[in-house]
Amino acid sequence: xxxxxxxxxxxxxxxxxxxxxxxxxxxxxxxxxxxxxxxxxxxxxxxxxxxxxxxxxxxxxxxxxxxxxxxxxxxxxxxxxxxxxxxxxxxxxxxxxxxxxxxxxxxxxxxxxx
Amino acid sequence: xxxxxxxxxxxxxxxxxxxxxxxxxxxxxxxxxxxxxxxxxxxxxxxxxxxxxxxxxxxxxxxxxxxxxxxxxxxxxxxxxxxxxxxxxxxxxxxxxxxxxxxxxxxxxxxxxxxxx
Numbered sequence: 001x002x003x004x005x006x007x008x009x010x011x012x013x014x015x016x017x018x019x020x021x022x023x024x025x026x027x028x029x030x031x032x033x034x035x036x037x038x039x040x041x042x043x044x045x046x047x048x049x050x051x052x053x054x055x056x057x058x059x060x061x062x063x064x065x066x067x068x069x070x071x072x073x074x075x076x077x078x079x080x081x082x083x084x085x086x087x088x089x090x091x092x093x094x095x096x097x098x099x100x101x102x103x104x105x106x107x108x109x110x111x112x113x114x
Numbered sequence: 115x116x117x118x119x120x121x122x123x124x125x126x127x128x129x130x131x132x133x134x135x136x137x138x139x140x141x142x143x144x145x146x147x148x149x150x151x152x153x154x155x156x157x158x159x160x161x162x163x164x165x166x167x168x169x170x171x172x173x174x175x176x177x178x179x180x181x182x183x184x185x186x187x188x189x190x191x192x193x194x195x196x197x198x199x200x201x202x203x204x205x206x207x208x209x210x211x212x213x214x215x216x217x218x219x220x221x222x223x224x225x226x227x228x229x230x231x
Contacts, residue, residue: 034219043120043207043222044158090157100146100211102220104157 002027002093006105013081013112021076021108023091030096033074035065038088038107047089050074061085086112117141118210120223128231129200135193135226137208144210147191148220149183152205164191198230 007022025031032051036044048059055067065076074091091105117140125133137147146165150158162178164170164185172178180202182194191210195202205227209220 036222041123041205041225041227043118043224044209045222046219049219100148100220101160101163102148102158106157 002029002031002095002103004091004093004103004105006089006091006108008108009106010109010111013110015083015112015114016080018077018079019081019085019110021089021091021110023074023076023105025072025074025091025093027072027093027095032094032096033065033067034092034094034102035059035063035074035076036090036092038090040087044090047076081110081112083112083114086110118144118208118221118223120208120226122226123224124227124229126229126231127198130197131230133195133198133228135195135206135208135228137191137193137210137223139189139210139221142210142212143188144191144212145188146211147185148209148211149181149191149193150207150209152207152225154205158207161193195228198228200230203228203230 003026005024013019034049035047038044047063048057050057050067058064063078067074089108092102094102119138121136149161152158160173161176162170162172164183166185166188170183185191205225207225209222211220
C-alpha cells in the first residue's frame with residue numbers, strides 16, 4: 001500500500017512571489033505521481049504528472065514539479081504566483097501495477113494575497 | 115482536453131430519499147470510472163471503481179447496498195445514494211479514464227454537493 005504526505009496544510013504567499021508545495025510518498029513498488037488543483041466547489045484539474053523519463057515535469061499555468069526517487073518526493077513549484085492560483089492543491093500517487101487507483105494527500109491550501 | 119460532466123451539481127433533499135448522480139464522459143470513451151467522496155476541508159476518498167459492463171469494486175468500509183453504482187455504457191456511470199441520511203451529506207466527485215489508451219490520468223467532474231436534511 002502507498003501513502004502520500006503533504007507537509008503543509010496551508011501556504012500563504014504574496015502575489016508574484018514563488019511558491020513550493022511539498023509532497024512525499026511511500027510505496028514498496030514503482031509509482032506514478034500527479035498534482036491536481038481544486039477550486040471551490042469544483043472537481044479536480046490535472047496540473048502535471050510524472051509517469052517516467054525526465055524527473056523535471058512541466059505542467060499547466062506555469063507549474064513544475066521534480067520527482068526525486070531517493071527522497072521519495074514530488075514537490076510542486078511556481079516561480080511567480082497570481083491571485084488566481086488561490087486554490088487547494090492535491091498530490092496523488094498511483095502504483096504502476098494498480099492502474100488508475102489514486103491515493104491522495106490531505107491537500108495544501110494556497111492563499112495568494114496582493 | 116477531456117471533459118467529464120457531472121449532474122446535478124447540487125442536491126438538497128429530505129432524509130430517506132434516494133439520490134442519483136450522473137457522470138458522463140463527453141469526448142472520450144471511459145472504460146473506467148471512479149467515485150470519490152470529499153468531506154469539508156479534507157482529501158478525496160475513493161469509494162469505488164467501476165469498469166464498463168461489470169460490477170463495481172468497492173473500497174473497504176463502503177456499503178455497496180447504500181451506494182449503488184452502474185456503468186452501463188462507455189460514457190455514463192451513475193451513483194445512487196439509497197435512503198440517504200444526514201451523515202451521507204458530502205461532496206461526491208466522479209472521474210473517468212480510458213484504460214485502453216494506456217497510462218492516462220483521470221479526468222474529474224465538477225462534483226455534486228449533496229445535502230440531506
